[in-house]
Amino acid sequence: MTVVIAITAGVLFATGTYLLLQKLLSRIIVGLGLIAHAANLVLLGSGGAPGRPPIVEAGQTGPFSDPLEQALVLTAIVITFGVTAFLLALAYRSWQEHGTDEVEDDVEDRRIARLGFRRREES
């Protein structure tokens, strides 16, 4: 079971990273969401084998799940949820202002690119 979680987390990390490198902000946000899911899965998997009850009832013997990392993952999910909502609002604001969803190039990068063009025209 842990192997399944590990592989799922790996696939989520990979797709998330791919989306993060895109130019459209909406894709970047989806990518961030996937990466956050992957991190949460790793956290969930860190407590050992899943599928067992975290709360032990009276008289119950036998293996039980570690409840701590479930509490941790709950906190982490809430935090990611809040920050992602904020980022979505920011993305909407950016779309309102620029009319496009595309993330612009770095200011310095553009300046250097412009210098390069000028050099080429001069020569």
Place this chain on the structure above:
Amino acid sequence: MTTVATLALAIPLFGAAFSLIALRNLLAQRIVSIAASVGLVAVSGYLLFAVDADGAVAVAVGGWEAPFGIALVADRLAVLLLFTAAVALLAVLVYAVSQRSTDEELRGFHSVYQMLATGVALSLLTGDLFTLFVAFEIMLTASYVLLTYRAGGEQTRATISYVVIGLVASALLLTTIALIYAVAGTVNIADLTTRLDAVPAGLRSGLGWMLFLVFGIKAAIFPLFFWLPDSYPVAATPVTALFAGLLTKIGVYAIVRTQTLLFPSDGPVTFMLVIAGLTMVVGVLGAIAQKDIKRILSFHIVSQIGYMIMGLGFFTVAGVAAAIVFIVHQIIVKASLFLVGGLVETSEGTGAIDEVNGVAKRSPLIAALFLLAAFSLAGFPPLSGFVGKLALVQAGFLAERWVVVGVSLFASLLTLFSMSKIWSGVFWGEPAEAPKERPARGMTAATAALVLVTLIVALAGEPLVAYAERAASDLLEPGVYRTLVIGAAP
């Protein structure tokens, strides 16, 4: 004393809550916010002396004993930085209140500001890796909101990249904490100090470098600093000053805390020293290429982070102590430099060094404040930067790492060069036109107070270094931290 340690968290938290209740009443908000900041200075000042005299305190939150519950640990390192941060928070708040920006204040500036203070206090005081993650999130989310207050046009782009970088770093931090939990079975730092001993060496150092990478993004070390000079300068002056003074330093604090306690090394760590040297040089070269006061100063933040990592990289008591002194010096001096930059921007309308001239003639006080802070940054005696750099260089000589010490002195020279560029560009010459707006008296007073604190840091150089050395030996001496939080090792 455990109550006082908890107060350091409760005061800013209640400050945030009450200023949110008083959202429509500007005066009440300001009173609450300033009272909370003064309270934090008082509490952390008391802790600064009490912890040194009576020893560190560990608080088991909710009565749950460590390592099962959340532990708050007020040791020398935490309270020293908490006090410094509280002073910077208060000065910047006075500056922000004096600056006429009532509409921003009415949109909840004060409660967000106090939340940021809560996050800073929690990240310094926590003795638990997961709580450290939560504290970082509190601090960063507050910083996202503060940064986007004036967002429009160019600024939205800068804030988006800041938030995205922050989120990626948080996800990586969470993953690292999960992996540490998987191998060690606890997230309590004190418990981890012994439990990690059972982990294979390769795995342990892998986890150590992952934490270094994650906190390195927050601390803006080379090559992970590219987000910083783009996003910091776009915010309002008080916000930038606060970020410059505090946020990256909290990242460095997290590096110092985790690397010394969890992943100790017997000798100097060459990789860390190489990173430190590159951070110093690349940061300062970036600063030299810039033409705007705030952008120059932003690159200097990066450059100065290198000095702290260098001190840590020696892994001696002297080295770590020097790094701590340097963090204290930087929190104050960076915040005051940005505030001076804000004063120039207010009175001249822009911070571009090609367009402003003759500030020294028109407002000699601003010029004097800049000169003191800039000399302190470059490390002139008798200012606080000299105390920090002297301690670092001495530690470097003791550790016999000549190359990185040489690089650090070279970077100091370049720092001086870039400061003199601001000086000759902005402060010398004839003032071109009438001033745009006189900075409010409170703004100048807050800046002057913070510059005065740099002088005090310099005057108190010897006790400060001695304090930092005690703090560093608490970190490097195995078992001290564990005994404090959990009790003696079995």
